[in-house]
Amino acid sequence: MTSQTEPRSDRAATKGGGPSLNQYAEAKLQARLKKISSTLRRTAKDPEDPENIHDLRVAIRRFTQAVRVFKDLLDRGRVRKMRRRLKKIMDLCGEVRNHDIAVEVLHAAGAPKSGALDRRLRKARSKIGSSLSHYLSHPRLAKIKEWRDWLDAKAPPGQTVASSARRALVPLTAQFFKARAAAAKPETTADEMHRFRLTAKRLRYTLEIFGPVAGRQWEQRIEQIRGVQEHLGATNDCVVTRELIDRPNAGLERLLRRRVEAFHKYLSRHFLPAAERGWLAEFRKIE
Secondary structure (H helix, E strand, O other): OOOOOOOOOOHHHHOOOOOOHHHHHHHHHHHHHHHHHHHHHHHHHOOOOHHHHHHHHHHHHHHHHHHHHOHHHOOHHHHHHHHHHHHHHHHHHHHHHHHHHHHHHHHHOOOOOOOHHHHHHHHHHHHHHHHHHHHHOOHHHHHHHHHHHHOOOOOOOOOOHHHHHHHHHHHHHHHHHHHHHHHHOOOOOHHHHHHHHHHHHHHHHHHHHHHHHHOOOHHHHHHHHHHHHHHHHHHHHHHHHHHHHOOOOHHHHHHHHHHHHHHHHHHHHHOOOOHHHHHHHHHHOOO
16 A cells, blocks of 8 residues: 555656656545545534535545545445445535525525525525434544555556546546537526536546646646536526525526526636637546
């Protein structure tokens, strides 16, 4: 088993003397697992804090994407077990987070802060939060730290960090721009925008895994994707709120339209269809 710290230089991984793919993958996975463990403990102590819920969800997503990228190097049975356990946590955290966000969105849409709808959402949030707290206190979650021994990477001969980056980033980028085209249509649906949002997250977290290995513009790419995520997230918050309250709300619909318009403006400025060619060319020449 390698050290739990990440390689000192991602760039060194592309040159002689850098870490092997096994070392690189294990370091990335171990660092992300460590983050899950710390945020799990913090959330278990204070599940009422929305920031704890958010941080735990992000930590799980980053780890899950790293597992997805390096899954061929890991034991498949253990990968399935890890994903299954984390999905339950994500589902509960997602329900809690949806209620937290719904309260904020309705206030932004002009709903009174002490109205009947606000009270109903807070009551439901409290109930779901109790379920999450109970689940996070279960002894089996303490075993997550034992997953460190499951992250023993075994790469096929000849496979490198660079080849792994190409294999992950090229198809993800193609999926990203395909989802972008669907989300950019004036008649786009909430489902299409949600798919674009998920693809954007996976591409961003994969770029974070490989860092400078992914090319000189990797940080700029991440910032562009983060902007997409922020706009899509704001739109999705309105959609989730609409589903939760299950009743017409004119203020919410106006807010949703404004956020969709802001998303399309951002997309037209930062993600023209022609950009796909440049992104793919850069990732295909990783070596």
